[in-house]
Amino acid sequence: MSAKGKAVRTRTSSTEIGDSIFDGALDLLEEQGPAGLTVRGVAIRAGVAPMGVYSRFGSKDGLIEALFVHGFTTLQDAIDSPTEPDPLNRLRAGCLAYRHFALSHPQLYHLMFAQMMVLQLSEESLESARHSFATLTERVSTAMHAGELRSADPVEVAQQIWSAMHGAVSLEIADVHFAIDREASYASMLDALLHGLGAATR
Amino acid sequence: MSAKGKAVRTRTSSTEIGDSIFDGALDLLEEQGPAGLTVRGVAIRAGVAPMGVYSRFGSKDGLIEALFVHGFTTLQDAIDSPTEPDPLNRLRAGCLAYRHFALSHPQLYHLMFAQMMVLQLSEESLESARHSFATLTERVSTAMHAGELRSADPVEVAQQIWSAMHGAVSLEIADVHFAIDREASYASMLDALLHGLGAATR
DNA sequence: ACAGATAAAGAACAACGTTCTATAGGGAGC
DNA sequence: GCTCCCTATAGAACGTTGTTCTTTATCTGT
Numbered sequence: 152m153s154a155k156g157k158a159v160r161t162r163t164s165s166t167e168i169g170d171s172i173f174d175g176a177l178d179l180l181e182e183q184g185p186a187g188l189t190v191r192g193v194a195i196r197a198g199v200a201p202m203g204v205y206s207r208f209g210s211k212d213g214l215i216e217a218l219f220v221h222g223f224t225t226l227q228d229a230i231d232s233p234t235e236p237d238p239l240n241r242l243r244a245g246c247l248a249y250r251h252f253a254l255s256h257p258q259l260y261h262l263m264f265a266q267m268m269v270l271q272l273s274e275e276s277l278e279s280a281r282h283s284f285a286t287l288t289e290r291v292s293t294a295m296h297a298g299e300l301r302s303a304d305p306v307e308v309a310q311q312i313w314s315a316m317h318g319a320v321s322l323e324i325a326d327v328h329f330a331i332d333r334e335a336s337y338a339s340m341l342d343a344l345l346h347g348l349g350a351a352t353r
Numbered sequence: 354m355s356a357k358g359k360a361v362r363t364r365t366s367s368t369e370i371g372d373s374i375f376d377g378a379l380d381l382l383e384e385q386g387p388a389g390l391t392v393r394g395v396a397i398r399a400g401v402a403p404m405g406v407y408s409r410f411g412s413k414d415g416l417i418e419a420l421f422v423h424g425f426t427t428l429q430d431a432i433d434s435p436t437e438p439d440p441l442n443r444l445r446a447g448c449l450a451y452r453h454f455a456l457s458h459p460q461l462y463h464l465m466f467a468q469m470m471v472l473q474l475s476e477e478s479l480e481s482a483r484h485s486f487a488t489l490t491e492r493v494s495t496a497m498h499a500g501e502l503r504s505a506d507p508v509e510v511a512q513q514i515w516s517a518m519h520g521a522v523s524l525e526i527a528d529v530h531f532a533i534d535r536e537a538s539y540a541s542m543l544d545a546l547l548h549g550l551g552a553a554t555r
Numbered sequence: 556a557c558a559g560a561t562a563a564a565g566a567a568c569a570a571c572g573t574t575c576t577a578t579a580g581g582g583a584g585c
Numbered sequence: 586g587c588t589c590c591c592t593a594t595a596g597a598a599c600g601t602t603g604t605t606c607t608t609t610a611t612c613t614g615t
Contacts, residue, residue, distance in 0.1 A: 168594080184471060190572060200595040201572085211572060258470075265467050267527040268460075269386060284531060310532040311521075311542035318520025319513075325469040329486060330512040340513035343549030344542070367562065367611075392603060402564040403603085409562095413603060 169207040171197035176214055177221075180258045185265075188215070212270055215262065219272070220279045222263040226252055227283035230290070239299035239350055242290040246316055246341050250334075253320035260324060264317070287313060294350075301349030308348055315344050365401050371409040373399035378416055379423075382460045387467075390417070414472055417464065421474070422481045424465040428454055429485035432492070441501035441552055444492040448518055448543050452536075455522035462526060466519070489515055496552075503551025510550055517546050 175196035179187040190211050194201040208214040229252040233244035253260040266272070267280075288309040294300045300308065319337050322328050330336035346352055365373070377398035381389040392413050396403040410416040431454040435446035455462040468474070469482075490511040496502045502510065521539050524530050532538035548554055 186471070189570085191570085202574090202593090202595065205573070206593060261467075261470050264523065264527060264529075265463075267529055268463050269388070280529060281531075284529075288531075304532075307532045307538055307541070310524075310530060310538055311545065314521035314524055314542055315517040315546070316520065317524060318518065319516035321466065321523065322512075322516055322519060325466060327466075327469055327482060327486075328512060329483075329490075330506075330509045336509055336512055339509070340516060340546070343513065344517070344546050345549070347545030347547070347549035365563070370563080391601085393601085404562085404564065404605090407604075 168197070168199055168203050171199060172203055172207055172214065173217060173221075176218060177259070180218065180262065181256065184258055185262065215266060215270060216272060216276050218259065219263055219266055219270070220276050222256070222259045223279040223283050225256075226260075226263070227279075227286050230283060230286045237299075238290070238294040238297040239345070242294050243341065243345065245287070245290055246312065247338070249316050250320050250323075250337055253324060257324040260320065264321070284309065284313065299350060300345070303348075311348070312341075312344065315340060365405075370399070370401055370405050373401060374405055374409055374416065375419060375423075378420060379461070382420065382464065383458065386460055387464065417468060417472060418474060418478050420461065421465055421468055421472070422478050424458070424461045425481040425485050427458075428462075428465070429481075429488050432485060432488045439501075440492070440496040440499040441547070444496050445543065445547065447489070447492055448514065449540070451518050452522050452525075452539055455526060459526040462522065466523070486511065486515065501552060502547070505550075513550070514543075514546065517542060 172193055176188060176193045179192055179196055183192075188211075190201045190204050193214070194203060197203070204211060204214055208217055226249065229248040230245040232248060233241050235241040235244055263280075288305050291300065291309045291312065292305040295302050295305060295308075319340060323333055323337070328336075342350075374395055378390060378395045381394055381398055390413075392403045392406050395416070396405060399405070406413060406416055410419055428451065431450040432447040434450060435443050437443040437446055465482075490507050493502065493511045493514065494507040497504050497507060497510075521542055525535055525539070530538075544552075
């Protein structure tokens with residue numbers, strides 16, 4: 152309050168706004184799910200005005216799109232991070248890391264795939280999803296060349312593996328999972344599929 | 354308009370309102386996706402007042418829950434409908450019917466799983482999801498008893514199959530599918546998994 | 556036929572995403 | 586350092602949404 156009784160406007164340094172909003176959105180999303188992602192809620196969390204979402208991300212959808220890209224970029228890193236010398240083991244470890252990412256960020260993972268049917272996504276954003284798929288395909292291809300998986304179109308095989316992983320973690324984070332040991336169930340499904348694709352029994 | 358210039362209220366027979374709203378919601382959902390599912394939009398489509406959603410379904414969420422139950426009930430029928438004499442073939446046909454259902458009702462399928470992470474669902478509604486899973490488990494169990502799948506906990510195995518199916522169709526209806534022949538890709542993944550679970554090579 | 560309960564229609568309210576208006580930060584020029 | 590102007594920030598207003606409240610018509614029981 153100023154000496155004249157008028158409210159004093161505070162103003163955030165413009166270099167911090169984008170990050171504050173993005174971090175606030177990420178936090179609110181995991182804490183409250185998609186219902187927590189309101190423009191006002193994010194702005195309050197970030198300590199800025201709601202208009203900041205529009206100047207920085209263009210719209211609420213733009214903010215969601217930024218979360219989408221961040222999610223796929225992080226997912227790609229997860230698939231890519233294992234460094235086992237054996238190609239099949241490296242692929243498998245990447246698949247385990249996939250689940251770990253999803254379970255560590257359940258709401259973000261859910262948003263990434265849910266928004267594909269909802270949001271009008273830019274080519275650039277879709278590219279981030281494609282990159283994570285390409286990383287998986289590359290790992291599959293390497294295991295094929297090493298003779299550890301039956302030779303086939305690596306894209307087709309990667310699609311199958313991705314489908315299985317996505318289905319498993321989606322049901323798991325939604326708590327629609329009736330198996331007792333969820334981690335073992337995921338590993339077992341993965342091994343059954345890899346075996347069906349030509350891997351030696353694990 | 355009455356002779357006195359006052360609008361004449363029309364009133365729908367109460368036995369029709371619930372069905373009109375539900376059918377309107379189902380149509381709008383498939384035509385426009387979740388964004389089309391507004392209370393006013395559904396009411397207009399059904400030719401009733403928005404308040405009808407509340408008296409019949411309790412809330413917008415209640416309407417969505419009715420769609421959820423309808424979806425899972427229909428999905429269960431799809432899994433259950435094949436009558437092939439051979440248990441493994443019957444299971445496999447049910448899995449193909451699963452995909453057919455999802456592709457025929459992409460938005461409904463998406464809503465069914467998306468809402469699991471969003472909606473506070475009644476025990477009754479969750480039971481409809483469990484019933485469709487139980488049907489799949491039963492089919493798995495029968496194939497095991499016939500010696501066509503390796504003996505294991507049928508729940509665990511059904512969970513794996515469901516995960517793979519769910520992942521595959523989810524990515525397919527979201528158009529995140531890089532394989533050339535999607536139907537063949539699904540069948541191939543299914544067969545690889547069933548083979549890994551003990552089925553003779555198809 | 557009449558009365559009362561209930562649910563249907565229509566209006567109003569609070570919260571939402573978005574756009575508009577007022578204000579302050581930051582950079583350029585002197 | 587000071588002034589001016591542009592831009593982005595905060596705050597307010599607007600249209601749409603889900604929901605609740607009020608009015609009105611249907612339905613049931615006597």
